[in-house]
Amino acid sequence: MGRSPCCAEDANVKKGPWTPEEDQKLVDCINKHGHGSWRALPKLAGLNRCGKSCRLRWTNYLRPDIKRGKFTEEEERVIVNLHAVLGNKWSKIATHLPGRTDNEIKNYWNTQIRKKLLNMGIDPHTHKPRTDLNHLLNLSQLLCASQLGNLNLMNNPWETAFKLQVDAAQVAKTQLLQNLLKIISTNIGSQNPYPFEGLLNGTTTLSDKELAPIPQNITNNAGATEFQAMENSCTYFEGGLNNESKPGIYNQSLSNSFEQTENPVLPELVSESHDHTSPINHMEKTDTTTDSTIYEAWEKLIMEDDDDGSCWKEFLDLTSSSSSPISW
């Protein structure tokens, strides 16, 4: 159509931050006349602004019903859940959050929630686990697919939407698995016979583009240590995200769950405490690892709340059938 911008015809129209005087004029005018026509309003109010600018100022700032201040955890939850269903439809999301504007929600998403989701290893666009670990791409997708079901077969968009809102604990597990696989694959390359060591003792964080090489001279943990680490991971995820799990809904505020992690990509998998009072770090290392112990811990983690656990079991069977120590 080639329509010209609303203010193009008037180069003298003011732009930039609004002054208190302008605000007052706008409020007075709308209180007096309403805003039947935004295009006509500036002249009526005596403002050297375009109608669009007036509308924006009113809807995003001056409207009397605007709620100011920090977003609550409940609001944050609502935004995440609605975004999983609606995508970047900020105005639609805003209709579910009284007093919040689409602009405010959009800003909050871009500056806060997006980062948190990325930290959790969740793609903010798809709300699915990130699959940018190229060498694990196929497996990750398989796992996601097994959790999500076959979305392509669903015709009902709401059903699809609910499926997309994967239970966060499942997402977290996938991430945990990805992280473990990343370490394994990295250490296969370095011929490290104890690929889980760094993960378990906290020396390896998964934010590293190249995971730090694990010293060969570290003797390995006893089985109890690995299990402790797994339990920590488990508590971390389940306590953080899966309480009273209602399928498809993030139950826990993101601000509580992963904020303190230093990992820009994935959640940390070990206890926050890295001091020497930590039972993990403090435990005497006497035994060489048996991979079966690791798998046992995994089995416990996986079977605890997996309904049928079939996809995990298949994975375990696959990995357990590998010779020991790990050799892929």
Added chain:
DNA sequence: AACGTTTTCAACCGCCGCCTG
């Protein structure tokens, strides 16, 4: 205290869809 860097958020830009003549 000064400076550089990062984060936040108000405001703008341009496109889209609805409505009207």
Added chain:
DNA sequence: ACAGGCGGCGGTTGAAAACGT
């Protein structure tokens, strides 16, 4: 059916504030 006007929306920008060194 079509063109133009308008409001609304989402993406982006840049100044200000906050933070770190």
